[in-house]
Amino acid sequence: MSAEKIINDWKKKLYKPLYWLEGEEDYYIDQVMSYAEHNILPESEASFNLSVFYGKDADWSAVVNACMRYPMFAEKQVVLLKEAQQMREIDKLESYFENPLPSTIFVASFKEGKLDKRKKVYKTIQKNGEIFTSEKIRDYKLPDWITETVQSKGYAISSKAVMLLAEHIGNDLSRIINEVEKVTVNLGKRKEITDDDIENYVGVSKEYNAFELQDALSKKDLQKAIRIIQYFEGNPKAAPIQLILPALYGYFSKLHAIFGMADKSEAGIKPLFYNNPFAAKQALETLRIYGYNGVEQTLLLLHEYNLRSIGINDTGTEDASLLKELVVKIMSNA
Incomplete structure (x- = not known):
């Protein structure tokens, strides 16, 4: 059962006695929990019939006692x-x-984990209530999720703006929602979010970001890559090296995976790249430029420099210097 289905059932006054919300994606768990706290009971009943406990401070017996009470002047608590x-x-x-x-x-x-399906408690809750597992959204589905979420709020969003959000924020859904709301508040009468809006209100430069550095590497455009790194050097919060290197590693890992795929066509590899035909076409061009050995060597270099960025086999080289060394080696060795 989805978060949406649970909330829709509650809107229809269809309730089960138990709901267990688990998993790694906080956004949907918080969404359901917030509705339960603020919408199931009318305000006049909530003061008597709503009890809220926090796991760190709660005693199990107090929770059970609260559950065993009968509602006051209402059908449900x-x-x-x-x-x-x-x-x-x-x-x-x-x-x-x-x-x-x-x-x-x-x-x-129950965040950041799941009950063991083999245990009796899981089967008991499943029998007498509802278990909702909130999974992290997969990277390739993120752009579609962002687009659909923006559309559900009555706005449109350009593909470049979607990619900037996806690359800059990743699959932190709560943060994406917050940033989208921040942007829409500033749109005035406009109904489309552009890459300029993302730059102005989210603080992501449309020219100097991890996505554009990836683009420069994929084309072996050293001048552009160095220009972007120099921007990072002057704006350390724009793209910390600990975010850049995993993003680049993820991209080249996808390129490496293509070599093992039966269908290496643009259509065949598109799911690896958010179903974006432009990104898929660019990936195939990058493969042509680098070849298998070049992609493999790039992955090894990215791993080496990721270790150096956290102080392993390095005496404290500045992040910008590490990045400059890295891109020069990638483009000359790959």
Whole structure:
């Protein structure tokens, strides 16, 4: 069951006594938990029938006692357990899960992990309630997610703006939502987000970013690469080396994977690159320029310089100097 389905059921007054929200993607867990806290009960009932616990501070017996109370002047009460992964002796809640009170809606958020499906507690919750697992969105799906999210808010967004957000923020969905809202507030009557808007309101330079450095490397454009690195040197927060190197490594890893694919056509490799035909075409051109040995050598260099960036086999070379060394070696050796 999806987060959307759970919330839609609640809007229709369809409730189960137990909801266990787990997984690595906080955004959907927070979305469901927020709705449970602010929307299931009307304000007049919430003061008597809403209990909120936090795992770090909550005692399991207090949670069970709250769940076993009957609602006051209402049909339902809501008990929330936030950050359940931090709760001591959480396994002792299992006795309540076996026989939950029908008039209680118990919702727990268990972030950064999952219950073992083989264990009795998982099967018990599944039998008497609902388990929602919130998975991290895959990189190749992120641009479509950003586009659909922006459209759901009544706006359009250019493909370049989508790529800037995806490359700069990654799959931190909550942060993407916050940045999109920040941009839309500043659009006035306009209904399309452009790359200029991302530059102006998110703080991502459309000319000097990890995506453009990747583009320079893919074309072996040393002049452009050095120009971008010099911008990073003057603006350290624009693209820290610890973000740049993993992004480049991810790109060249995808190029390396293409060599093992049966279908190496533009259509065949497009899923590796956010289903973006331009990115797929560029990847094939990069393969032509580098070849197998060049891609493999680049991956080795990226690994070496990633270690150096965290102080291994390096006496404290500045980040910009490391990047300059790296791109020169990549373009001359690959």
